[in-house]
Amino acid sequence: MSQPTVEPLPAAQAARPRRQSRAQDTALIGVFAGLIAVLALVPPIPVGNFGVPITLQTLGVALAGLVLGPWRGFAAAGLYVVLGLLGIPILANFSGGLGVLAGPSAGYLLAFPLTALVTGLVARAVVRRKQGRWRAPLLFLAAITGSIVVTHPFGILGMSVNLEISLREAFFLDIVFWPGDVVKSAAAAAAATLVHRAYPAVLARR
Amino acid sequence: MRARRRPRPLRPREQVLGRRAPGDGFLHAAPAGAKVAGLAILTLVVVLTREPLVNGIIGVLILVTATAARVPLGMLLSLLRRLWVLLAVLAAVQLIFNDPQTAAEVLSRILVCLLAAQLLLLSTEPTDVVGVLRRILTPARIIGVRPGAVALAGLIMLRSIPYLADRFHLAGQQARARGLERDLRARTVPLLLGTVDYARDTGRALSARGIEEV
Numbered sequence: 168m169s170q171p172t173v174e175p176l177p178a179a180q181a182a183r184p185r186r187q188s189r190a191q192d193t194a195l196i197g198v199f200a201g202l203i204a205v206l207a208l209v210p211p212i213p214v215g216n217f218g219v220p221i222t223l224q225t226l227g228v229a230l231a232g233l234v235l236g237p238w239r240g241f242a243a244a245g246l247y248v249v250l251g252l253l254g255i256p257i258l259a260n261f262s263g264g265l266g267v268l269a270g271p272s273a274g275y276l277l278a279f280p281l282t283a284l285v286t287g288l289v290a291r292a293v294v295r296r297k298q299g300r301w302r303a304p305l306l307f308l309a310a311i312t313g314s315i316v317v318t319h320p321f322g323i324l325g326m327s328v329n330l331e332i333s334l335r336e337a338f339f340l341d342i343v344f345w346p347g348d349v350v351k352s353a354a355a356a357a358a359a360t361l362v363h364r365a366y367p368a369v370l371a372r373r
Numbered sequence: 374m375r376a377r378r379r380p381r382p383l384r385p386r387e388q389v390l391g392r393r394a395p396g397d398g399f400l401h402a403a404p405a406g407a408k409v410a411g412l413a414i415l416t417l418v419v420v421l422t423r424e425p426l427v428n429g430i431i432g433v434l435i436l437v438t439a440t441a442a443r444v445p446l447g448m449l450l451s452l453l454r455r456l457w458v459l460l461a462v463l464a465a466v467q468l469i470f471n472d473p474q475t476a477a478e479v480l481s482r483i484l485v486c487l488l489a490a491q492l493l494l495l496s497t498e499p500t501d502v503v504g505v506l507r508r509i510l511t512p513a514r515i516i517g518v519r520p521g522a523v524a525l526a527g528l529i530m531l532r533s534i535p536y537l538a539d540r541f542h543l544a545g546q547q548a549r550a551r552g553l554e555r556d557l558r559a560r561t562v563p564l565l566l567g568t569v570d571y572a573r574d575t576g577r578a579l580s581a582r583g584i585e586e587v
Contacts, residue, residue, distance in 0.1 A: 188580045189522070189585050190576050190580045190584060191573070191577070191579075191580065192576075193522050193525050193526050193529065193579070193585065194572045194573070194575040194579060195572045195573075195576065197525070197526035197527065197529025197530045197572075197575075198533045198537075199568065199572070200526065200530040201529070201530040201531075201533035201537050201568075202533075202537055202564070202568045204530065205537040205564075206541075208538070209538075209541055223561075226557075226561065230565060234565070234569070242526070246526055246527060247530070249506060250502060250506060250530065253409055253502045253505055253506055254405070254408070254409055254490070254493045254497055254505075255494075255502050255531075256390055256494045260459075262487065262490065262491075262494075263490060263493075263494050264412055264489070264490025264491070264493045264494060265409070265413050265416045266415075266416050266485075266486030266487050266490030266491075268486070269416060269419060269420050269482050269483055269485075269486035269487075270483050270486065270487065271459075271483070329479070329483070330463070330470075330479055331471060331475050332466070332470045332471065336470050340466070350557060355561075357558055358558065358562045358565045359565075361562060361565075361566070362565060362566065362569055366569055366573070369569065
C-alpha cells in the first residue's frame with residue numbers, strides 16, 4: 168500500500184510531475200515487451216530462411232531501444248527474453264522454454280537486451296541533441312549500430328556453438344540477414360522519429 | 374451501411390497464447406517452478422553430453438512422459454509440422470559442413486530440447502511462469518531489483534499481447550486498403566503509436582491507483 172505523503176504537492180507540480188512515475192515506466196517496459204512478442208509471432212516476412220527464422224522480432228527490439236532509451240529498452244527486451252525462456256510461447260514460431268537455447272537462434276535471442284541497450288544509448292544522445300531532419304537518419308544509425316555491434320556477433324557465435332560449424336561458416340550463414348536488417352532499421356527509425364515528435368515526454372523530456 | 378455508423382464490434386481475438394493442452398495429468402498439476410527446473414536440467418544434460426544415444430533415450434522419455442501425463446501426442450508433435458522447414462534447412466547445413474555423426478547429434482539435440490520445451494508450454498499457464506520469475510528474482514532484491522515490479526511488467530506484457538496483435542492485424546488491413554501491404558512502414562507505424570498510447574493509458578491507470586508492484 169502507498170503511504171500518505173508528508174505534505175501535499177503544489178497543484179501545478181501535482182498536475183505535471185517533473186519525472187515520470189515509476190508505474191509509467193513499468194507500463195512502458197511491459198507493453199514494449201508485448202510489442203516485441205507480437206512482432207516475433209506474426210508470420211515472417213518473405214526473405215530467405217537459413218536456420219534462423221527471419222521475423223520482425225529484431226524490429227521490436229530496435230523500437231524498444233529507439234523509443235524507450237537504454238535502460239528501459241534493456242528491461243523490455245530482457246523481460247521478453249527471460250519470460251520466453253522460462254516457458255511462455257512468445258519466442259519466434261510460438262516456441263519458448265529453455266530448450267530454445269540448444270537451437271540455432273540462441274545467440275540472437277540472448278543478444279536482444281544488449282542490442283536494445285546499445286541502440287538506446289545512441290538514440291538517447293540523438294534525441295536530446297538533434298531535432299528536425301537529422302533525427303531520422305541518426306536514429307537509423309543507432310539501430311544499425313546495435314545490430315552490427317551486438318546482434319550479429321552474438322548470433323554468429325551462437326550458430327557456431329550450437330550447429331558445430333566454424334565461425335567463418337556461421338558468418339556466411341549470417342550474411343543472409345543483412346539486407347533485411349537494413350530495411351528493418353530504416354522502418355524502425357522512421358517510426359521512432361514520429362513517436363518522439365508525437366510524445367516528447369517519452370524520452371526527450373526526461 | 375448501418376454497421377458504419379456504430380463502432381465496429383471487436384473481432385473475436387485469436388487466442389494468441391492459447392495453445393494449452395486440455396487435461397489434468399500430473400504435468401498440469403506440477404508446480405511451474407519444478408517444470409522449469411526440470412527443463413533446465415534436461416537442456417543442460419543434452420547440451421553438455423552431446424551424444425546422439427543420450428538424446429534418443431531422452432526423446433523416448435519425453436514421449437513416455439507426455440503419454441503418462443495425458444498430453445495429446447498430436448499437439449506435442451505438431452511442433453514438427455510447424456518447424457519442418459527450419460529442420461530441413463538445418464539438416465542441409467549439417468550435411469554440407471559436418472560429418473553424419475555430428476549432424477545426427479546436432480539435429481537430435483535441437484529436436485529433443487524443443488520437444489521438451491513444448492511439453493512445458495502445453496501444460497503451463499503463462500501467469501504461473503510470471504510467478505516463477507518473481508520467485509527467481511527474490512534474492513536480487515539486494516542489488517535493487519524489485520521483483521514485484523518485474524512481475525507487474527510481465528503481467529502487463531501478457532495483457533497487452535492480444536490487444537497489440539489486433540492492432541497489427543488492423544494496421545495490415547488498413548495498409549492493404551491503401552495498396553501498401555508490402556510497405557513495412559505503413560504496417561508498423563500505427564502499431565507503434567498504438568503501443569505507446571496503450572502503455573501511457575496503463576501507466577496512468579496504475580498511477581491513479583497507486584499500484585507499483587504486485
